[in-house]
Amino acid sequence: xxxxxxxxxxxxARWASGMRRAQEGDAAAYRALLTELDGVLRAYLTRxxxxxxxxxxGVQETLIAVHKARHTWxxxxxxxxxxxxxxxxxxxxxxxxxxxxxxxxxxxxxEERVQMAVEWRADERSAAEENRxxxxxxxxxxxxxxxxxxxxxxxxxxxxxxxxxxxxxxxxISTTAMRSRVHRAMRExxxxxxxxxx
Amino acid sequence: MTAPRGPRLIDELSxxxxxxxxxxxxxxxxxxxxxxxxCVVVALAWLSGPFRPGxxxxxxxxxxxxxxxxLGLALGVAAVxxxxxxxxxxxxSRGTLWALLIVTVAWVGLLAIGLFAPALAPSSLGMRSGCxxxxxxxxxxxxxxGFWALRRRAVLNRxxxxxxxGAAAGSLPALVMQWACMxxxxxxxxxxxxxxxxxxxxxxxLGPRLLPRL
Numbered sequence: 102x103x104x105x106x107x108x109x110x111x112x113x114a115r116w117a118s119g120m121r122r123a124q125e126g127d128a129a130a131y132r133a134l135l136t137e138l139d140g141v142l143r144a145y146l147t148r149x150x151x152x153x154x155x156x157x158x159g160v161q162e163t164l165i166a167v168h169k170a171r172h173t174w175x176x177x178x179x180x181x182x183x184x185x186x187x188x189x190x191x192x193x194x195x196x197x198x199x200x201x202x203x204x205x206x207x208x209x210x211x212e213e214r215v216q217m218a219v220e221w222r223a224d225e226r227s228a229a230e231e232n233r234x235x236x237x238x239x240x241x242x243x244x245x246x247x248x249x250x251x252x253x254x255x256x257x258x259x260x261x262x263x264x265x266x267x268x269x270x271x272x273x274i275s276t277t278a279m280r281s282r283v284h285r286a287m288r289e290x291x292x293x294x295x296x297x298x299x
Numbered sequence: 300m301t302a303p304r305g306p307r308l309i310d311e312l313s314x315x316x317x318x319x320x321x322x323x324x325x326x327x328x329x330x331x332x333x334x335x336x337x338c339v340v341v342a343l344a345w346l347s348g349p350f351r352p353g354x355x356x357x358x359x360x361x362x363x364x365x366x367x368x369x370l371g372l373a374l375g376v377a378a379v380x381x382x383x384x385x386x387x388x389x390x391x392s393r394g395t396l397w398a399l400l401i402v403t404v405a406w407v408g409l410l411a412i413g414l415f416a417p418a419l420a421p422s423s424l425g426m427r428s429g430c431x432x433x434x435x436x437x438x439x440x441x442x443x444x445g446f447w448a449l450r451r452r453a454v455l456n457r458x459x460x461x462x463x464x465g466a467a468a469g470s471l472p473a474l475v476m477q478w479a480c481m482x483x484x485x486x487x488x489x490x491x492x493x494x495x496x497x498x499x500x501x502x503x504x505l506g507p508r509l510l511p512r513l
Contacts, residue, residue, distance in 0.1 A: 126318035135309045161308055166513045168312045170453030172319035173387055182389035187513070190388075190455040 117180040123171060135164055142188055149192045152199065154250035159195040163188050199249050243293050251286035258283050322451055325383035325390055332379055332448060336441035340471045343437045344479045351425025354478040363418035370406035371474035377402055378467035382445065385460040386452035413484035421483035430480040434494040437472035442498060446509045453513050457506040465502015469495030
């Protein structure tokens with residue numbers, strides 16, 4: 102057995118033991134197991150999903166799914182395939198959600214892009230320049246450059262006009278995180294607009 | 300309200316942890332469901348009318364009819380094992396689903412050949428009125444019991460698990476009707492397998508609604 106296989110076998114034994122004890126109600130063992138799985142899942146989901154914020158959501162959902170399904174792990178079988186089946190399922194879920202979000206965002210952007218152009222350009226340009234139709238296309242392009250989570254934040258708060266609290270609830274993140282996403286998204290957009298005047 | 304994240308989530312999940320009771324292994328659960336469902340379907344068919352006279356002898360004397368029946372039963376077995384495998388993360392569902400596909404094609408194929416060269420001489424002996432409705436009705440108890448059992452597990456693909464369960468619940472009365480009702484491949488397609496297939500479709504539609512999302 103080489104080093105990699107040995108460490109994998111040790112990991113498997115540790116996880117299986119942790120879950121066995123968790124099934125018996127040992128909270129400390131369960132906490133230690135989930136803490137270790139948190140890192141493993143984060144690495145796996147970031148690799149599969151690509152986008153950090155979606156992967157982070159995936160980690161939380163996978164941990165909750167592991168908790169809900171913990172009674173279904175059969176201790177006579179290896180733990181890793183059980184865990185990875187749940188993680189893969191959640192990864193697919195998150196990828197699908199990301200794609201739906203991109204579609205929804207594109208659709209909103211189509212509907213609202215002129216309004217967006219006018220609003221954003223109001224910050225940057227004089228009123229006389231605001232109604233140039235090509236500006237709308239430029240904004241659309243800029244929106245598409247944003248990471249999905251940032252674009253979602255802009256769509257929910259700036260296009261749909263929701264409060265930060267409501268937007269956070271819909272995106273299943275904290276209000277602080279939503280406020281931060283909106284702020285960072287707006288900062289990115291301003292920077293791009295400054296670099297590439299409309 | 301937002302979901303807790305990171306260490307706070309782990310704290311919440313591990314707080315007040317209770318011991319859990321593991322459900323039956325999927326092979327044992329499948330066997331239990333199959334035995335119970337078979338008894339229920341046969342009992343309902345028996346109570347609702349006589350079986351076709353001589354069907355037991357036909358099973359012995361006509362090997363192709365016996366093979367058709369064996370494939371129908373194999374479909375039920377593969378389908379329910381598939382449903383319970385899909386309800387266990389990391390379960391061995393892939394091979395079972397292939398087996399389900401193969402026996403379905405074989406059963407339907409054999410009956411389709413029977414349209415031109417039947418295993419038994421087609422006859423109206425044992426004809427039941429409303430056998431199509433009976434096939435649907437007899438599948439309801441197994442279908443309901445199966446969903447109840449799957450709800451206690453962790454189903455990842457709810458639509459496919461519902462389809463497999465529906466195929467299992469629909470195939471048993473379809474098979475029993477091949478013994479209880481008249482033998483005619485065209486009638487079998489329309490009145491026995493057709494309703495069985497409808498139950499499979501109903502299972503696929505009900506799966507995402509009745510099975511909890513993990």
